[in-house]
Amino acid sequence: xxxxxxxxxxxxxxxxxxxxxxxxxxxxxxxxxxxxxxxxxxxxxxxxxxxxxxxxxxxxxxxxxxxxxxxxxxxxxxxxxxxxxxxxxxxxxxxxxxxxxxxxxxxxxxxxxxxxxxxxxxxxxxxxxxxxxxxxxxxxxxxxxxxxxxxxxxxxxxxxxxxxxxxxxxxxxxxxxxxxxxxxxxxxxxxxxxxxxxxxxxxxx
Amino acid sequence: xxxxxxxxxxxxxxxxxxxxxxxxxxxxxxxxxxxxxxxxxxxxxxxxxxxxxxxxxxxxxxxxxxxxxxxxxxxxxxxxxxxxxxxxxxxxxxxxxxxxxxxxxxxxxxxxxxxxxxxxxxxxxxxxxxxxxxxxxxxxxxxxxxxxxxxxxxxxxxxxxxxxxxxxxxxxxxxxxxxxxxxxxxxxxxxxxxx
Numbered sequence: 001x002x003x004x005x006x007x008x009x010x011x012x013x014x015x016x017x018x019x020x021x022x023x024x025x026x027x028x029x030x031x032x033x034x035x036x037x038x039x040x041x042x043x044x045x046x047x048x049x050x051x052x053x054x055x056x057x058x059x060x061x062x063x064x065x066x067x068x069x070x071x072x073x074x075x076x077x078x079x080x081x082x083x084x085x086x087x088x089x090x091x092x093x094x095x096x097x098x099x100x101x102x103x104x105x106x107x108x109x110x111x112x113x114x115x116x117x118x119x120x121x122x123x124x125x126x127x128x129x130x131x132x133x134x135x136x137x138x139x140x141x142x143x144x145x146x147x148x149x150x151x152x153x154x155x156x157x158x159x160x161x162x163x164x165x166x167x168x169x170x171x172x173x174x175x176x177x178x179x180x181x182x183x184x185x186x187x188x189x190x191x192x193x194x195x196x197x198x199x200x201x202x203x204x205x
Numbered sequence: 206x207x208x209x210x211x212x213x214x215x216x217x218x219x220x221x222x223x224x225x226x227x228x229x230x231x232x233x234x235x236x237x238x239x240x241x242x243x244x245x246x247x248x249x250x251x252x253x254x255x256x257x258x259x260x261x262x263x264x265x266x267x268x269x270x271x272x273x274x275x276x277x278x279x280x281x282x283x284x285x286x287x288x289x290x291x292x293x294x295x296x297x298x299x300x301x302x303x304x305x306x307x308x309x310x311x312x313x314x315x316x317x318x319x320x321x322x323x324x325x326x327x328x329x330x331x332x333x334x335x336x337x338x339x340x341x342x343x344x345x346x347x348x349x350x351x352x353x354x355x356x357x358x359x360x361x362x363x364x365x366x367x368x369x370x371x372x373x374x375x376x377x378x379x380x381x382x383x384x385x386x387x388x389x390x391x392x393x394x395x396x397x398x399x400x
Binding site for chain 1: 309313314315317318325327329331334336342355356359361366
């Protein structure tokens with residue numbers, strides 16, 4: 001059911017790997033600062049911020065995210081950090097892997113939010129086929145929204161590498177989404193529960 | 206079923222709907238014959254999407270409401286004049302998204318409140334734009350067309366399709382509210398009723 005089971009990792013091993021990856025990001029942050037390469041500092045800092053979100057959720061809402069899910073998110077973040085700093089320019093396939101992984105994270109989050117909303121409210125009542133379709137549509141739409149964002153930022157924070165790069169990103173985002181739609185929805189079942197509790201605790205509902 | 210009343214099981218709606226579909230078919234044939242394969246393919250996707258409910262239910266009157274189809278037909282008619290200008294494509298993509306959502310809601314076992322249906326239609330619009338971009342790219346590669354000329358132009362496409370999706374979503378929200386019986390409006394405000 002959970003992601004780590006597939007890889008044969010225990011929760012504590014997964015947590016250790018996450019700590020290790022965060023250390024890599026911290027060293028990058030330090031390296032960027034020491035050598036006045038603030039592009040590296042910014043990218044690594046942003047990435048580190050995302051990897052700290054699960055810890056923030058635990059502190060703020062008392063929700064411990066499944067260790068496998070935390071590892072999944074951290075992996076996606078580190079892949080993109082390494083990519084945007086060095087590897088995208090070197091290897092085309094690297095970009096594709098990074099996009100499959102990060103699209104699967106977006107797909108998982110989108111699905112969890114959608115499913116929680118469906119269970120919580122009577123506004124939605126859909127079939128499992130529709131949920132799968134929703135995952136793919138959600139990821140594709142976020143891809144377009146991301147391009148709008150990159151365009152708005154004017155290539156300051158993130159670099160756009162051209163039309164073929166945009167198209168390959170879309171294609172591999174879709175691959176990641178399809179993987180989650182077919183196999184991955186069980187991995188976020190705990191997250192669904194958390195979102196549901198959040199929705200329920202809102203006074204207007 | 207907040208949107209159900211947009212797809213009325215009426216003969217009149219179906220007659221007008223199929224006439225409009227016929228125009229789209231003619232547009233598709235014209236596009237294919239004049240060598241605009243990608244746009245022709247897109248028009249055929251519209252035709253297929255519109256025909257699916259009738260094919261599945263076996264009832265020729267299963268048809269989305271004709272005003273929605275009229276917008277799609279309009280984009281086809283305008284484009285017959287020549288190469289589909291970008292604005293036409295945005296409108297066509299957004300309309301197709303709405304048709305898909307309305308059909309899912311009406312003919313499949315999908316129950317969405319109007320609020321969520323509008324959001325979903327916007328997401329679908331953007332997703333279709335992504336697919337359209339991929340299709341254009343490979344058309345450029347394999348069929349020698351020149352759809353995607355520059356990165357900036359493509360990025361503007363994304364911005365505009367997002368805006369068009371928002372505007373059409375707002376229009377649709379207004380349209381669905383305007384032509385809904387009073388009871389359904391009150392119900393939609395509190396979320397659709399459970400089955």
